[in-house]
Amino acid sequence: MFSSGPLDRSARGHDILPVSAVARPMQLVGAHEHMTSGGSITAHTPGFLAKALLHEGKGGDYRNPERIRTWAHLISAELAAA
Numbered sequence: 001m002f003s004s005g006p007l008d009r010s011a012r013g014h015d016i017l018p019v020s021a022v023a024r025p026m027q028l029v030g031a032h033e034h035m036t037s038g039g040s041i042t043a044h045t046p047g048f049l050a051k052a053l054l055h056e057g058k059g060g061d062y063r064n065p066e067r068i069r070t071w072a073h074l075i076s077a078e079l080a081a082a
Helices: 020-029 048-055 065-081
Strands: 002-004 035-037
Touching (some): 035 065
Parallel strands (some): 002 035
16 A cells, blocks of 8 residues: 655655554455655645645645556556566
8 A cells, every 4th residue: 555645855755654543454355555645745746735835835746656656666566476
């Protein structure tokens, strides 16, 4: 499972544990692992909340495509091996 959300660089430097709303479903479905990637709220993000965050200066794109790609390749390799 994965989460997206921090609107800062915190997800780039270290692993972030899943929040409790994600941890319980992970147990229920037997998820092998969890990864949190940085979030993204830009001028193209729809919705009132996104616009409000941008107005407060809390937007930005903090995703790390290479980290996400690496994680996706690991999942693909595990599925192929299974």
